Amino acid sequence: xxxxxxxxxxxxxxxxxxxxxxxxxxxxxxxxxxxxxxxxxxxxxxxxxxxxxxxxxxxxxxxxxxxxxxxxxxxxxxxxxxxxxxxxxxxxxxxxxxxxxxxxxxxxxxxxxxxxxxxxxxxxxxxxxxxxxxxxxxxxxxxxxxxxxxxxxxxxxxxxxxxxxxxxxxxxxxxxxxxxxxxxxxxxxxxxxxxxxxxxxxxxxxxxxxxxxxxxxxxxxxxxxxxxxxxxxxxxxxxxxxxxxxxxxxxxxxxxxxxxxxxxxxxxxxx
Amino acid sequence: xxxxxxxxxxxxxxxxxxxxxxxxxxxxxxxxxxxxxxxxxxxxxxxxxxxxxxxxxxxxxxxxxxxxxxxxxxxxxxxxxxxxx
Numbered sequence: 001x002x003x004x005x006x007x008x009x010x011x012x013x014x015x016x017x018x019x020x021x022x023x024x025x026x027x028x029x030x031x032x033x034x035x036x037x038x039x040x041x042x043x044x045x046x047x048x049x050x051x052x053x054x055x056x057x058x059x060x061x062x063x064x065x066x067x068x069x070x071x072x073x074x075x076x077x078x079x080x081x082x083x084x085x086x087x088x089x090x091x092x093x094x095x096x097x098x099x100x101x102x103x104x105x106x107x108x109x110x111x112x113x114x115x116x117x118x119x120x121x122x123x124x125x126x127x128x129x130x131x132x133x134x135x136x137x138x139x140x141x142x143x144x145x146x147x148x149x150x151x152x153x154x155x156x157x158x159x160x161x162x163x164x165x166x167x168x169x170x171x172x173x174x175x176x177x178x179x180x181x182x183x184x185x186x187x188x189x190x191x192x193x194x195x196x197x198x199x200x201x202x203x204x205x206x207x208x209x210x211x212x213x214x215x216x217x218x219x220x221x222x223x224x225x226x227x228x229x230x231x232x233x234x235x236x237x238x239x240x241x242x243x244x245x246x247x248x249x250x251x252x253x254x255x256x257x258x259x260x261x262x263x264x265x266x267x268x269x270x271x
Numbered sequence: 272x273x274x275x276x277x278x279x280x281x282x283x284x285x286x287x288x289x290x291x292x293x294x295x296x297x298x299x300x301x302x303x304x305x306x307x308x309x310x311x312x313x314x315x316x317x318x319x320x321x322x323x324x325x326x327x328x329x330x331x332x333x334x335x336x337x338x339x340x341x342x343x344x345x346x347x348x349x350x351x352x353x354x355x356x
Binding site for chain 1: 288289290292293313316317319320321323324325326327331332333334337338340341342344345348
C-alpha cells in the first residue's frame with residue numbers, strides 16, 4: 001500500500017525564479033468563506049486536438065487547450081516541451097503578440113484551475129491568472145528551456161499565488177506551526193472502530209468542498225502534492241519548509257479530509 | 272525490530288504515518304496492520320482520498336473576457352515602457 005505515490009514523476013523545477021522570493025508563508029492568509037469551486041466537467045475520453053490544428057487557431061478564446069481525461073488525469077509534466085507549441089513559444093519570446101495569445105489559449109485552463117484550487121475563489125483566481133500571464137509576458141524572453149515550458153509557467157503561477165497569499169496576511173496558520181502538535185491538533189486521529197469506509201463513496205463535489213474548507217497550509221500542500229503531482233522535496237523547496245513538514249502537512253490534510261468526508265457521508269445516511 | 276513494530280500501539284503507529292506514507296514505503300506488510308483493522312481502515316481511507324484527488328485536475332475554465340483584461344494590461348505596460356524609452 002503506497003498512498004499517493006502512483007503518479008507521474010515530474011521534472012525538476014527551474015528554481016531560479018523562486019530565489020527572488022522572500023521567505024514564504026510565515027503566515028498564510030486566505031479567505032475562509034467556504035469557497036465553492038466551479039465544477040465544469042470534461043467529458044471522459046475527449047481527444048486532444050492535433051498540433052497542426054492547434055497551430056491554425058490564433059484566438060486565445062478558441063479553447064484549444066488539451067482537455068484532461070477523467071480516467072487518466074493529465075499531469076503538469078505530461079504537457080512537456082514536446083506538447084508545447086515550440087514555434088509559438090519562440091515567436092512569443094520574440095515579441096509576437098498573437099503567439100503569446102496562443103500560449104494563453106493553451107495554458108489558461110491549467111493555470112486558472114491551479115489558482116482556483118489554491119485560493120478557492122473564482123474572482124481571485126482570475127486576478128491571479130491575469131497576474132501570472134502578465135508576469136509570463138514580462139519574463140518569457142528569459143525562458144531558456146532548462147525545464148518544460150509548462151512546468152516553468154506552472155511554477156511561475158504558483159509563485160504568484162504564494163506571493164498573493166503572503167500579501168493578504170490573514171495569518172491563519174504557518175507551516176511551522178502546523179508541525180507542532182497541539183491539544184486540538186489531531187484531525188481524524190482514528191483510534192475508534194473503522195465503522196465507515198470511504199472507498200467507493202467519495203464524489204467529486206464532496207471532495208471539492210472538503211478541500212475548499214481546509215486550512216490554507218493544509219490545502220496548499222494537498223493541492224500541490226495530491227492534485228498537481230509535486231514531490232515533497234519540490235514542495236519543500238517552493239514553500240521553504242522541510243520535507244518532513246511537507247509530509248506532515250499532507251498527512252494532516254488527508255486526515256482532515258477524511259473527517260469531513262465521513263461527516264458528509266454520515267449526514268447523507270441520515271437523510 | 273519487527274517485534275517492536277508489531278507491539279506498536281495505534282497511537283504510535285499513526286504518529287509515524289506521515290513519514291511512512293511520505294516515504295512511499297509499502298505498508299501492507301507492516302506488522303501493526305496485520306492485527307489492527309482500525310489502522311488498516313484508516314490507511315485505506317487515506318489511499319482513497321489520494322486517489323480521488325486525481326479527479327480534481329484542471330477542468331475549470333476562466334471567463335471568456337479574461338484574455339481581454341490581460342491583453343489590455345499588456346498593452347498598457349508596453350505603452351508605458353514605450354513612453355519611458
